[in-house]
Amino acid sequence: MQNKSRETQIHDFLGQQAHLTDYKIKPINCDASTRKYYRLTQSDGSHLILMDDEMRCNHPKEFVELADFLLKGGIRAPRIYAKDLTHGLILLEDFGDSDFVKKATPHNEKKLLKKAVDVLVKLHNIKSRPHCVKDMNEKVIMDNFALFSDWYIPACLGRQLLPQERNSFFAIVKKLLPTALKLPSTLVLWDYHVNNVMYPDDNDAAIIDFQDSLWGCGIYDLVSLIEDERRNIPHATSLELKEHYCAQMPKLNRNDFEKCYAYMALLRHMRVLGRFTTLIQVNDRPSYARYVPHGMELLKQTLQHPDFNELKNWIDRNFPISAWQVPANKKITKAFVLAAGRGTRMKHLTDHLPKPMIKIGPKRLMDYGLDLLQNAKIKDIVVNVCYRKCTIKKHMAANKYFNTTISEEKEALETGGGIKKALKYFNNKPFVVINSDNILVDDGYKPIICQMHDAWDEQKYDIMLLLCDIKNISGDRPQFGSYKIVGDKIFRNTTASASPEFKYGYVGVAIVHPRIFKESPDGKFSLRDLFDKAEANGRLGFCLSDRKEFWVGSPQAVKETCQKLFDL
Numbered sequence: 001m002q003n004k005s006r007e008t009q010i011h012d013f014l015g016q017q018a019h020l021t022d023y024k025i026k027p028i029n030c031d032a033s034t035r036k037y038y039r040l041t042q043s044d045g046s047h048l049i050l051m052d053d054e055m056r057c058n059h060p061k062e063f064v065e066l067a068d069f070l071l072k073g074g075i076r077a078p079r080i081y082a083k084d085l086t087h088g089l090i091l092l093e094d095f096g097d098s099d100f101v102k103k104a105t106p107h108n109e110k111k112l113l114k115k116a117v118d119v120l121v122k123l124h125n126i127k128s129r130p131h132c133v134k135d136m137n138e139k140v141i142m143d144n145f146a147l148f149s150d151w152y153i154p155a156c157l158g159r160q161l162l163p164q165e166r167n168s169f170f171a172i173v174k175k176l177l178p179t180a181l182k183l184p185s186t187l188v189l190w191d192y193h194v195n196n197v198m199y200p201d202d203n204d205a206a207i208i209d210f211q212d213s214l215w216g217c218g219i220y221d222l223v224s225l226i227e228d229e230r231r232n233i234p235h236a237t238s239l240e241l242k243e244h245y246c247a248q249m250p251k252l253n254r255n256d257f258e259k260c261y262a263y264m265a266l267l268r269h270m271r272v273l274g275r276f277t278t279l280i281q282v283n284d285r286p287s288y289a290r291y292v293p294h295g296m297e298l299l300k301q302t303l304q305h306p307d308f309n310e311l312k313n314w315i316d317r318n319f320p321i322s323a324w325q326v327p328a329n330k331k332i333t334k335a336f337v338l339a340a341g342r343g344t345r346m347k348h349l350t351d352h353l354p355k356p357m358i359k360i361g362p363k364r365l366m367d368y369g370l371d372l373l374q375n376a377k378i379k380d381i382v383v384n385v386c387y388r389k390c391t392i393k394k395h396m397a398a399n400k401y402f403n404t405t406i407s408e409e410k411e412a413l414e415t416g417g418g419i420k421k422a423l424k425y426f427n428n429k430p431f432v433v434i435n436s437d438n439i440l441v442d443d444g445y446k447p448i449i450c451q452m453h454d455a456w457d458e459q460k461y462d463i464m465l466l467l468c469d470i471k472n473i474s475g476d477r478p479q480f481g482s483y484k485i486v487g488d489k490i491f492r493n494t495t496a497s498a499s500p501e502f503k504y505g506y507v508g509v510a511i512v513h514p515r516i517f518k519e520s521p522d523g524k525f526s527l528r529d530l531f532d533k534a535e536a537n538g539r540l541g542f543c544l545s546d547r548k549e550f551w552v553g554s555p556q557a558v559k560e561t562c563q564k565l566f567d568l
Contacts, residue, residue: 006054013089014040014050018082025050034058039094047096048081053088060088062132063211067092069130069187075122076206095206100194101231110237115205116197116225117241121248124186124218136188136216138177144267145173147274150446153319154454155277155327160446163546165318172311173266179307180263182256186218193228219257220264227265229272229295262305269299277327281453282377284329292326330453332511335378335432336419339366340386340412343437345554354388356436357395358558361566364395365552366436370402372509375442376449378432379403382425384418386411415527420517428514430458433527435508439550439561440468452511452543462516463534464541465490466509468549473505474564475550475557481505483542490542492528492535506531507549511541 014020022043027036036052053060064085070077078092104112134140149169154160161169190212198206222245226238242261246252273295279285300321303312315321343355350358356366373381381402385392386409396404407422419433432449442448448466456464467490470481480498482505483490493502516530534540550561 006052009087010038010050010052010089013082013084013087014091017084018091020048023048040091047094049078049092049094051090051092053090056085056088059211060090061085062213064090065132066130066210066213070123070207070210073123073126075119076204077210078206078208095198095200095208098198098200100197100199103199104194109233110240112197112199112205113226113233113237113241114244115199116192117222117245118248119197119205119207120192120218120221120225121245123189123221124249126187129215130187130213133187133213133215136185136214136220138174140214140216141177141267142170142174144271144274145170146445147278148270149274151274151277151281152270152327154446154451155281156323156325157319157454158457159455160451161318169311169314169318172314176263176266176307176311180260181217182253183217183219183260185216188214188216188218189221190214190224192221192224194225194231197225217260217264219260220268223261223264223268227268227298229269229276229291229298232294235301259307262302262307265298265302266305266308266311269295269302273299280327280329281331282450284331286329289326296324330456331377332430332432332449332453332456333378334380334382334426334429335373335434336422336426336512337366337369337373337381337383337434337436338415338418339392339436340384340389340409340418342387342412343553346558347555349555349558350387352388354385354392357388357391358552360439360552360558360561365439366392366395368439369434369436369508370399372434372440372442372447372449373432374401375447376432376453378449381405382407382422384409384413384422386413412524414524416517416520416525416530417523419512419527420520420522420525423514423517426514430456430511430513433510433512437552438508439552439565440466440507440509440545441548441550441565444547448543448545448547449509452509455541455543456511457541458513460539461511461534461541462513462537462539463531464511464543465531466507466545467504467542468507468545468547470503470505472546473507473549473551475561476553477551478505485542489538490535490540492532494532504544505549505551507545507551 024041025038028039034055035058038050038052040048040050064080064083067077067080080090080092082091100112149161149166189207189210191209196207196209198208200206226233226241246254246257273292276288276292279288303315339356341355343350346355356364358365379402382405383392383396384407389408393406405425409418413421440448452464452466467483470477480500481502482493484502485504493499516534520530531540552558552561
C-alpha cells in the first residue's frame with residue numbers, strides 16, 4: 001500500500017473498529033471497478049477480506065444494506081464485521097478463492113450452475129424491496145443499450161452513428177420494451193456472472209458484488225449467469241438451466257418469460273460488448289478483449305429471436321455482422337495545451353492576465369479545455385507558457401488531476417513552434433492538442449475526444465481536426481466557416497473571399513502525429529501550416545461535433561458566453 005495516509009486510515013480502522021491487532025495483510029486481484037481488496041490472515045490462520053473503496057464511488061453504503069437484506073432472505077452473502085463508510089472501508093467474510101471459474105470441472109459444472117440458479121429462484125420469491133435500490137426503468141435500460149450504440153459500434157465502424165441511425169435504433173428497442181417486461185419486478189443483482197458466484201463449501205452458492213442492484217426484471221440475472229461472455233456454457237446446458245428455473249416458478253407465464261428472457265439477453269449482450277469496449281479503450285484493460293468474440297456470438301444467437309426481425313434488419317443496414325470485431329485500444333494518453341499567448345484582442349482584460357486565465361463563470365477559460373481532457377481520462381499533459389507565465393504555472397500546480405509538464409518560451413513561438421519545442425515529451429506517438437480559448441460544452445452521450453479516438457487512424461491520418469457547423473458557435477462567430485466537406489475529405493478556404501460553402505469551423509481540438517513536424521521550420525510558425533500540409537497529402541481527417549461551442553477571443557465574447565452559459 002503506497003499511499004501512507006491511506007495506510008494509516010486502514011491501520012486505524014482495523015485496530016479501532018475491527019479490534020484486530022495481530023494480522024498480515026496482502027492485496028488480492030481487483031475487479032473492473034476502482035475498489036481494492038486485501039486478504040487479512042490472523043494469527044489463528046483465519047481469513048477476512050478488506051474492501052477499500054477510497055473514492056466511495058462504488059456504493060459501499062448500498063453494499064452493506066444489501067448484504068443484510070440478502071442474509072435475512074436466506075441468501076448467502078458476505079457477513080459484515082466492521083465498516084467505516086465515511087472512508088469507504090468494509091471488513092467482511094472471506095469466501096476464499098471459491099468462485100465458479102476456479103471450482104468448476106467438466107463433472108460438476110452443471111451442478112454448480114444449478115445451485116446458482118437456485119439462488120435466483122429464492123431471490124425472485126422475495127417480495128420486499130430494499131430501500132437503497134433504484135428502478136431498472138426505461139432510462140436505465142436505454143442508457144445501457146447506449147453502451148452498444150455509442151461505444152461498441154463506433155469502435156468497429158470508426159465513426160459515431162449518424163443521428164438518424166442512432167434514433168432509429170432506440171425507436172426499435174423502446175418499442176420492444178413493454179412486451180418484454182410483463183413479469184413482476186424483483187431485485188436485480190446486475191453483475192450476477194460466473195466470477196461473482198462463490199462456492200465456499202458444499203451448501204448453497206454465495207454471491208458477491210451486488211452493490212449496483214436495481215429493482216426490475218430479475219430475468220436479467222438469469223441471462224447473465226447462463227449466457228456469460230466470460231465462459232462458453234454449452235447451449236444445451238443453458239436450455240436445461242432455463243428449464244430448471246421455470247420448473248421452480250410454477251406461477252410463471254411461460255410466454256411472458258420467453259419474451260422477457262430474449263429482451264434481457266439482447267440488453268445483456270449489447271451492454272456487455274459496450275462495457276468491455278470502455279474497459280479496453282478507456283480503462284486500459286486489454287484482457288477483456290478475449291471475451292468479445294464469445295459476446296459477439298451470443299448476440300448473433302439472440303438476434304435470431306422472431307421478435308427482433310426489425311432490429312436485425314437495422315443491424316444489416318447500419319452495422320453488418322462483417323463489421324463486428326474486437327475493439328482496438330486507440331486511446332491517446334497525452335495532450336498539449338496551448339496557453340502561451342496574450343490574446344491582444346481581449347484588450348484590457350489581458351493587461352495583467354494571460355488570456356487562458358480570464359474568468360468565465362466559475363472557472364478560468366483554459367479549464368474548459370482541461371475538462372475535455374479529463375472527460376477522456378487523459379492525465380499527462382504539456383502546457384506551454386510565455387506571457388504572464390507564473391499565473392498559469394501556479395494554476396496548473398493546484399490541479400492535482402493532471403501530470404503537468406510546463407514548456408516555457410522566452411518569446412511566444414505561435415501554435416506550431418510551441419508544440420515543436422515540446423515534441424520530445426510525446427515519444428513519437430500521437431497526442432491531443434487543445435486551444436485554451438474555446439469552450440465546448442461536452443454534454444453529449446460520449447466525450448468528444450473519445451469520439452475522435454473512434455475516427456482516428458494513424459495509418460491514414462497525420463492530423464485530425466474537430467469541426468463544428470458555425471451555426472452552433474456563439475461568441476466570435478464568423479459569417480462563414482473556414483472548412484468545407486467534400487465526401488470524406490475536408491478543404492480549407494485559402495482564398496481571400498469568404499464563401500457560404502465553407503460552413504465548418506475548427507474548434508481548437510485536434511489529434512496530431514509528431515511525424516507531421518518533419519521538415520517544419522524552427523522558431524515561430526502556425527499549426528495551421530501543418531493542417532494545410534496534411535490536407536495536401538490527403539492525410540487530414542476530421543470529426544464533426546454537434547455540441548455547443550463558444551469562441552472567446554474578445555471582451556464582447558466573454559460577456560456573451562457568461563450570459564448564455566451562466567446567466568451572468
